Amino acid sequence: MSDQGSMLAQPLRPPSVGRAVLYVGLFVLGAVVGAAGSLVQSGWFPGGLLLALAGEAGLCLGGAWGTGSRAGAVAPAGGWMLAVILLTASRPEGDFLFGAGTGSYLFLLGGMATAVICATLGRGRQPGGDAVRLGK
Template sequence: MSANQGGGSLLAQPLQRPSGLRVLAYLALFVLGAVVGAAGALVQAAWFPGGLLLALVGAAGTFVGGARATDGRGGAVAPAAGWMVAVILLTASRPEGDFLFGAGVGSYLFLLGGMAVAVICATLGLGRQPSSPDVRLGK
């Protein structure tokens, strides 16, 4: 009897609601991403070009670390979303004329580079192979 007869396929299982602990982990990763984005916005302008590299490496570490911690790509998406929300809120100018980002090359590299790092880490974060060494592959 094959997997598609009678019992259904293992890949066609209905989605289940995430556990409360997983939702809490994603919320914590979202907040961590926002903190890393705000810190990166301050650091990238302070020590150019080393600060820019430090901010982007910190963001990439947060995204990949979230994917590893939750064992899925959603763990990279949550801090990436927090990072983008924080950075977009910091780019908006206030009525008083104050803003955090200047119109320099470093600011644009931080914004575009951070978005590129977020997309790369979210799409290439983890594969579909099981991470346990006890699993037999290819059967």
């Protein structure tokens, strides 16, 4: 057996500076993907919507696999959500980016569902070694 104990029982350690910069970069990329997706989804309706959601899914899953943690999927999802929510607000001049069509609602709800799915599929904290397997 391992001397470390359960991974859940250990105190949380703050991320290193390099990892924190990586998460901030993923957050910014998520905001860029959200802004680009909001423009593409209405321009080419059926294909643009699928392209925008696939871009978000690729970024979230790539972030999770690249960092080896679920936080790698949550950071770009947070940036995506912030950008999309800021873009849904109307301006004082009356300008707006999202119309009241079905595609806009599918983009908003589908993007949130994609973020949750990607964060769920992302790898969680797993202890390593043979001592953590049952029967060893």
